Amino acid sequence: DIPRPTVRRLSLYLRELERIAAQGTTTTSSSSMAQSLGVTDVQVRRDLGCLGQTGKPGVGYQVAPLTHRIREALSLNRSWNVIIVGAGRIGRALMAYPSFAGLGFKIVVAVDCDASVVGTTVAGTEVKHLDNLPSLVREHEIDLAVLAVPHDVAQGIAEQIIDAGIDGILNFTPATLHVPVPVERIDLSRSLEQLAFEVAAFRNQ
Amino acid sequence: DIPRPTVRRLSLYLRELERIAAQGTTTTSSSSMAQSLGVTDVQVRRDLGCLGQTGKPGVGYQVAPLTHRIREALSLNRSWNVIIVGAGRIGRALMAYPSFAGLGFKIVVAVDCDASVVGTTVAGTEVKHLDNLPSLVREHEIDLAVLAVPHDVAQGIAEQIIDAGIDGILNFTPATLHVPVPVERIDLSRSLEQLAFEVAAFRNQ
Ligand SMILES: NC(=O)c1ccc[n+]([C@@H]2O[C@H](COP(=O)([O-])OP(=O)(O)OC[C@H]3O[C@@H](n4cnc5c(N)ncnc54)[C@H](O)[C@@H]3O)[C@@H](O)[C@H]2O)c1
Numbered sequence: 001d002i003p004r005p006t007v008r009r010l011s012l013y014l015r016e017l018e019r020i021a022a023q024g025t026t027t028t029s030s031s032s033m034a035q036s037l038g039v040t041d042v043q044v045r046r047d048l049g050c051l052g053q054t055g056k057p058g059v060g061y062q063v064a065p066l067t068h069r070i071r072e073a074l075s076l077n078r079s080w081n082v083i084i085v086g087a088g089r090i091g092r093a094l095m096a097y098p099s100f101a102g103l104g105f106k107i108v109v110a111v112d113c114d115a116s117v118v119g120t121t122v123a124g125t126e127v128k129h130l131d132n133l134p135s136l137v138r139e140h141e142i143d144l145a146v147l148a149v150p151h152d153v154a155q156g157i158a159e160q161i162i163d164a165g166i167d168g169i170l171n172f173t174p175a176t177l178h179v180p181v182p183v184e185r186i187d188l189s190r191s192l193e194q195l196a197f198e199v200a201a202f203r204n205q
Numbered sequence: 206d207i208p209r210p211t212v213r214r215l216s217l218y219l220r221e222l223e224r225i226a227a228q229g230t231t232t233t234s235s236s237s238m239a240q241s242l243g244v245t246d247v248q249v250r251r252d253l254g255c256l257g258q259t260g261k262p263g264v265g266y267q268v269a270p271l272t273h274r275i276r277e278a279l280s281l282n283r284s285w286n287v288i289i290v291g292a293g294r295i296g297r298a299l300m301a302y303p304s305f306a307g308l309g310f311k312i313v314v315a316v317d318c319d320a321s322v323v324g325t326t327v328a329g330t331e332v333k334h335l336d337n338l339p340s341l342v343r344e345h346e347i348d349l350a351v352l353a354v355p356h357d358v359a360q361g362i363a364e365q366i367i368d369a370g371i372d373g374i375l376n377f378t379p380a381t382l383h384v385p386v387p388v389e390r391i392d393l394s395r396s397l398e399q400l401a402f403e404v405a406a407f408r409n410q
């Protein structure tokens with residue numbers, strides 16, 4: 001089993017490998033990966049070792065096979081069907097964002113309870129009524145839900161999502177969800193804190 | 206100078222300290238922090254050591270002074286004035302989100318170039334025209350900008366932001382910005398990758 005902090009770094013390595021592959025690079029080394037990502041060389045070698053990947057001395061790692069291996073380890077070598085629950089500002093911005101499909105996350109449908117939103121379409125994806133959730137999950141074989149409803153209804157809607165058979169939630173709301181499946185919380189304030197730290201250091205130079 | 210990965214963890218520790226303080230806890234230990242956050246005990250002690258904080262054997266750390274010290278280290282013991290550039294779906298969702306102000310990030314104004322959006326107000330914050338950017342930055346002493354414009358205009362608008370005197374950008378667009386100030390990129394696909402990994406592991410149990 002791969003430890004969670006390693007999983008977070010594998011995502012970073014994947015981005016970097018995709019970036020250098022797009023520039024035509026076919027081999028890389030743990031030290032060049034480490035330098036671009038702000039981690040240590042030892043950390044990169046240890047993480048890739050978890051996947052049974054060891055670089056060849058003097059040559060390093062082949063970009064394409066390594067990319068494939070990391071995608072496999074992160075279960076990205078398959079596609080994931082996603083539902084947006086709450087087609088408001090955040091929900092509709094995600095429906096219109098094309099980059100997720102490229103990574104194997106297909107937003108197949110959205111649901112909402114507001115009659116003025118139900119029946120509309122964003123970037124080809126339709127908004128249905130929340131009451132259809134169980135049948136939509138079966139029909140589209142939905143794996144994951146993005147929760148983008150107001151804070152005060154979040155827990156109740158999360159329970160409906162689990163009852164409908166969904167196994168994971170990407171939670172945009174500030175509510176802490178108590179559900180028996182994995183939840184990944186989106187917390188933009190940590191990014192603002194990082195930025196504030198970097199700007200303070202930048203100004204002190 | 207604090208290394209970047211340590212800064213990322215300090216944000217995590219801050220969240221955890223705020224969470225336990227809200228429950229009335231006044232002392233904590235590196236091992237209990239480590240357990241809640243999925244890092245090692247040694248890592249917590251090393252990170253807090255960077256701030257000159259060492260726990261007392263048998264007692265651990267005092268929650269309030271430690272929180273204050275981390276906020277100081279992350280330059281959060283002051284307030285930061287933020288401008289939203291691009292008052293579309295993402296921009297307006299951030300304008301309506303109250304949690305940032307609690308952490309010292311005050312969204313003071315937004316700008317856009319669409320005449321139908323300029324002059325509107327979201328949660329008390331007004332949308333002005335992009336042409337006013339330089340005078341707004343001076344008037345409100347703006348430190349940071351959130352970039353939420355379409356991909357194809359991102360670099361050009363980022364240059365206007367820097368020219369107006371702003372020292373840091375929170376970038377929602379998929380464009381890689383080439384500017385001489387700190388940029389923090391929002392990449393929601395990494396969160397989806399984490400969730401996919403957790404759900405695959407959850408299903409294999
Ligand atoms: N994590 C962050 O940093 C961050 C930033 C901005 C917003 N948010 C949060 O994201 C969530 C969405 O924000 P938004 O700006 O898109 O809000 P919004 O009000 O624009 O959208 C909410 C949508 O949920 C729908 N809804 C309400 N009750 C529902 C229910 N019972 N069942 C189904 N749908 C329901 C509404 O009809 C609306 O379409 C909020 O919880 C907000 O606090 C988080």
Ligand SMILES: NC(=O)c1ccc[n+]([C@@H]2O[C@H](COP(=O)([O-])OP(=O)(O)OC[C@H]3O[C@@H](n4cnc5c(N)ncnc54)[C@H](O)[C@@H]3O)[C@@H](O)[C@H]2O)c1
Pocket residue numbers: 092093094096097290291292293294295296316317318319322335352353354355356358362377378379391392393394
């Ligand atoms: N990081 C992620 O995971 C993620 C998710 C969703 C959206 N996005 C990105 O966030 C950005 C905003 O998305 P959105 O859904 O809010 O888009 P949107 O189209 O709803 O909003 C864009 C806003 O920018 C304004 N604008 C356009 N050109 C401008 C210019 N030259 N100067 C000033 N303002 C200008 C428009 O008038 C509009 O109000 C896009 O780049 C999108 O790709 C990223």
